Amino acid sequence: MSDWTQIRPIVKELLENERNSNSGKYNGERCFITAYQLAVLVAKENPNLKGNLPIGGKGVGPDSFSRQIAWHLSQEIDGEYFEGKLEIGFFSQRGLDEFSFDEGHKPSLNEFSMFRLREA
Numbered sequence: 001m002s003d004w005t006q007i008r009p010i011v012k013e014l015l016e017n018e019r020n021s022n023s024g025k026y027n028g029e030r031c032f033i034t035a036y037q038l039a040v041l042v043a044k045e046n047p048n049l050k051g052n053l054p055i056g057g058k059g060v061g062p063d064s065f066s067r068q069i070a071w072h073l074s075q076e077i078d079g080e081y082f083e084g085k086l087e088i089g090f091f092s093q094r095g096l097d098e099f100s101f102d103e104g105h106k107p108s109l110n111e112f113s114m115f116r117l118r119e120a
Helices: 004-017 035-045 065-075
Strands: 086-092 111-117
Touching: 004 035, 004 065, 004 111, 035 065, 035 111, 065 086, 065 111
Parallel strands: none
Antiparallel strands: 086 111
């Protein structure tokens, strides 16, 4: 993975722009987005930033781009860069028979981290 300081502004922009657009009074509210989704989106626009790391998913093991993003974001929950607005949540796959990300990648865990930025 490239230097986190190069990846962090791209992740911040993705978190700022991921908004709910179809839920009545919640229209425009920022959505949670998983670390895996962030890894996929960053790699699509900037493939060199993930370096030689795989995106992640079942069978990949602990060293993946998505886990690196999740780790870095979890370290910045109360940090200045995200102005104290970064939230973490956890998504459980319980009750889901099939769950996959782009290109059919399956999550490696039964629950995984997701992040969003709170409004000011």
